[in-house]
Amino acid sequence: MPFAATRPQLAHLTAVMDDLKARGTYFKLRVLDDEQGPVCHYDGREVINLASNNYLGLCNHPKLREAAIAATRKYGVGSGAVRTIAGTMRIHMELEEKIAAFKGVEACVVFQSGFSANAGTVSSILGKEDFILSDELNHASIIDGARLSKAKIKVFRHKDVAHAEELLKEVQNEPGRKLVITDGVFSMDGDIGPVGELADLCERYGAIMMVDDAHASGVLGRNGRGSVDHFHATSKVDVQVGTLSKAIGALGGYVCGSRDLIDFLYHRARPFLFSTSHPPSVAATCIAAFDLLESEPERIARLWDNTWYFKKQLTDAGFDVGGKTTPASETPITPIILGDGRRTMDFSRALFDQGVMATGIAFPTVSEGKARIRTIMTSEHTRPQIDRALDIIVSTAKTSGIL
Numbered sequence: 534m535p536f537a538a539t540r541p542q543l544a545h546l547t548a549v550m551d552d553l554k555a556r557g558t559y560f561k562l563r564v565l566d567d568e569q570g571p572v573c574h575y576d577g578r579e580v581i582n583l584a585s586n587n588y589l590g591l592c593n594h595p596k597l598r599e600a601a602i603a604a605t606r607k608y609g610v611g612s613g614a615v616r617t618i619a620g621t622m623r624i625h626m627e628l629e630e631k632i633a634a635f636k637g638v639e640a641c642v643v644f645q646s647g648f649s650a651n652a653g654t655v656s657s658i659l660g661k662e663d664f665i666l667s668d669e670l671n672h673a674s675i676i677d678g679a680r681l682s683k684a685k686i687k688v689f690r691h692k693d694v695a696h697a698e699e700l701l702k703e704v705q706n707e708p709g710r711k712l713v714i715t716d717g718v719f720s721m722d723g724d725i726g727p728v729g730e731l732a733d734l735c736e737r738y739g740a741i742m743m744v745d746d747a748h749a750s751g752v753l754g755r756n757g758r759g760s761v762d763h764f765h766a767t768s769k770v771d772v773q774v775g776t777l778s779k780a781i782g783a784l785g786g787y788v789c790g791s792r793d794l795i796d797f798l799y800h801r802a803r804p805f806l807f808s809t810s811h812p813p814s815v816a817a818t819c820i821a822a823f824d825l826l827e828s829e830p831e832r833i834a835r836l837w838d839n840t841w842y843f844k845k846q847l848t849d850a851g852f853d854v855g856g857k858t859t860p861a862s863e864t865p866i867t868p869i870i871l872g873d874g875r876r877t878m879d880f881s882r883a884l885f886d887q888g889v890m891a892t893g894i895a896f897p898t899v900s901e902g903k904a905r906i907r908t909i910m911t912s913e914h915t916r917p918q919i920d921r922a923l924d925i926i927v928s929t930a931k932t933s934g935i936l
């Protein structure tokens with residue numbers, strides 16, 4: 534059977550793609566030929582990889598591979614059901630207990646992804662009479678969860694605690710509950726959310742405090758406990774979301790908090806109720822990863838060493854790495870801001886041709902006029918690899934008229 538060409542019913546999609554092509558922001562997926570590493574092959578070309586979230590090199594750590602293989606041998610490849618029907622394996626419970634102990638909270642629930650953890654939690658703990666106060670740069674999964682909850686959404690200016698307070702005051706006398714939510718680390722700018730101050734604000738106004746720590750898990754705080762630990766705010770944050778997909782190296786998301794919160798999510802969070810749980814290999818991998826955060830803290834130290842070195846070199850070379858037109862990065866995520874979408878995508882492609890994988894990010898992932906190359910350092914990049922990447926970035930910027 535030949536594949537059907539797009540029929541008129543979907544012609545509007547073709548029109549959108551044609552528009553992207555005209556703007557120069559259409560992309561093809563880059564395909565990884567080997568494993569996620571500091572140097573690897575995409576589309577058959579060897580590149581220094583500045584695009585992955587594999588902060589600590591755990592995607593391919595030998596102990597994690599072994600854990601996944603051992604669990605597969607012992608328990609098979611699938612869990613066979615959603616958690617609430619028959620798909621809760623002992624290893625799922627072990628992982629939740631492990632994370633709760635690591636984070637110093639009563640309980641934890643693991644979701645299939647960070648996206649579903651956010652969306653499933655925000656949408657279930659609030660209803661239409663409630664209010665959500667959300668940082669303007671919060672992740673899409675928070676925005677989707679907020680929309681699904683039907684609560685009234687108020688957006689505060691990026692990291693602007695005074696603005697958040699203004700909005701809280703406006704709704705103070707309304708009967709609904711109030712939830713304040715911020716990313717711990719903002720994924721496109723690499724700046725850190727004012728978690729401590731927002732938590733204090735929530736205390737004063739009796740609001741629920743929630744933090745999405747996807748890019749802070751394994752990166753910030755003691756042994757990578759996250760931004761809430763970094764700000765010593767564990768007792769003041771009601772809902773801590775983390776991901777198992779980035780520094781932890783595998784896949785999944787989790788919510789940490791009180792026993793009651795977690796029990797409630799077991800009963801009401803729709804991705805938990807209606808989507809099958811992780812394969813045992815994934816749960817086993819994550820358990821091994823949390824052990825490593827404790828036993829190999831030097832990975833996190835190396836990550837930060839590389840981060841400060843790389844940032845300084847980029848800044849000294851004269852790039853806008855945030856701080857001028859966008860927030861200043863304070864984490865291993867360092868954007869190179871170019872502004873124009875087409876120019877950014879062209880630069881990214883030129884870098885790739887020269888041997889550096891650094892993804893161009895344009896509208897709608899970031900707002901119009903804020904297009905950028907996003908770089909991410911890892912603990913596994915060697916100094917010669919970093920220097921080589923810097924040479925390529927600088928020389929390509931010069932030939933492209935960016936520097």
Ligand SMILES: *Cc1c(COP(=O)(O)O)cnc(C)c1O
Nearest residue numbers: 646647648672720747776778785
């Ligand atoms: C990546 C990310 C998520 C989603 O996590 P996944 O586990 O990849 O689904 C959620 N929030 C933020 C801020 C992120 O950067």
